[in-house]
Amino acid sequence: MARYFFDIEDGELRCDDTGSEYADLDEVRHAAMRILPDIARFESADGDRHTFSVVVRDADRRPVFVTTLALTGLWLVDRP
Known part of the structure; x- marks a missing residue:
């Protein structure tokens, strides 16, 4: 088993210093x-556009995978 580090970007970068195997x-x-989805669910950012990314690094701290989730809200009615 190899160790990988999952860094989270959601407006600020949070580096994983522990990793998982x-x-x-x-x-x-x-x-x-x-x-x-868990990151997006518990994030309490304002606004209607959010992007969340996870960058995975290997044991040598080289990026090996990235995935991104974009959430966009759009009102379809006039708001008071």
Whole structure:
């Protein structure tokens, strides 16, 4: 198993200094994509446009995978 670090970008960069171990890159990809909705769910940013990214680094701290989730809200009615 190899160690990977999951850095989160949601307006500010939060670096993972601990990392987690995974058997292969498919598991790394799955884990990175799975955490994005949780990040978006608990983020309390203002506005109608948000972008959340996870950059995965290997044990040598080289980026190996990135995934991004964009949320956009658009009012379809006039608001008072």
